[in-house]
Amino acid sequence: MGFAILNGEIIERVNAFVDVEDRGYQFGDGVYEVIRVYNGRMFTAKEHLRRFVRSAESICITIPYPTEQLMSLLEKLIQKNSLQQGIIYLQISRGITPRNHAFPVGDVAPTLVAYTKEVDRPVEKLKSGVKTILVEDIRWLRCDIKSLNLLANVLAKQKAAEANCFEAIQYRGRDITEGSSSNIFIVKDSVVITHPSTNLILKGITKDEILRLCTANAIAVVERTFTLEELMQADEAFLSSTTGEVMPIIEIDKKIVKDGVPGPVTRRLQAFFEEEIKSKCGNL
Ligand SMILES: Cc1ncc(COP(=O)(O)O)c(C=O)c1O
Incomplete structure (x- = not known):
């Protein structure tokens, strides 16, 4: 440009x-x-x-x-x-x-x-969902700062790229933190769950929009840590980021999430998010 x-x-x-x-x-x-x-x-x-x-x-x-x-x-x-x-x-x-x-x-x-x-919207991926891998979170303890130091994120994303995946989901101990360049949500029994915005993750702008959209549309939502086991047994999972919007996850470490297609709560949140974009920036 x-x-x-x-x-x-x-x-x-x-x-x-x-x-x-x-x-x-x-x-x-x-x-x-x-x-x-x-x-x-x-x-x-x-x-x-x-x-x-x-x-x-x-x-x-x-x-x-x-x-x-x-x-x-x-x-x-x-x-x-x-x-x-x-x-x-x-x-x-x-x-x-x-x-x-x-x-x-x-x-x-x-x-x-x-x-x-x-950058175009990732329209196809938003429809079909994406594959992911799990990697250990080896970052420092101020992930809330959007620092130029992205080496651990770069290494994690490279592992995902080598595995032909869209994103690497990071875990610290047994807890899931976030993606290498995205936040992560799961849905269990119709409740949306995501890591609280502590020093261990970046407080995503898209994450905050999604939390707001959940509350505004009577979708149950809670910010709490969740484990690797909860992730693997989730009904739905999705990533959020500025460029990826509300991105459905259909596979984690080669294991299919539920039915292998974007779930209903994820779809609803995608629709609400699109409406939000349209209301602020015009038709897509
Ligand atoms: C580590 C990390 N977490 C989360 C996000 C998502 O943040 P946002 O929704 O503000 O793009 C990003 C975005 O680049 C990121 O790098």
């Missing part, structure tokens, strides 16, 4: 360079967001930017612009790139300094970068 944001300026993407001593590049010392764009409009942008600010604050980085200014900059970027269906990738790092683990002393400006990418 033609244009990118670098430190508050919209410039040609080919000119958007970052120094080799940027701390994001050397230490993963920064945080990021991915915001969905439908019909040229950002979906749940306020929630994403709130999380961006919160993630940055939790590692002592201050976003150098007010949220409203960042929002209008992102809107301009969408227009410049004529983006209809896609995503905005946004990241901030602690800036450029001679390499040293401790924070730089003095005034070092953070580096803020954003660019867009065309």
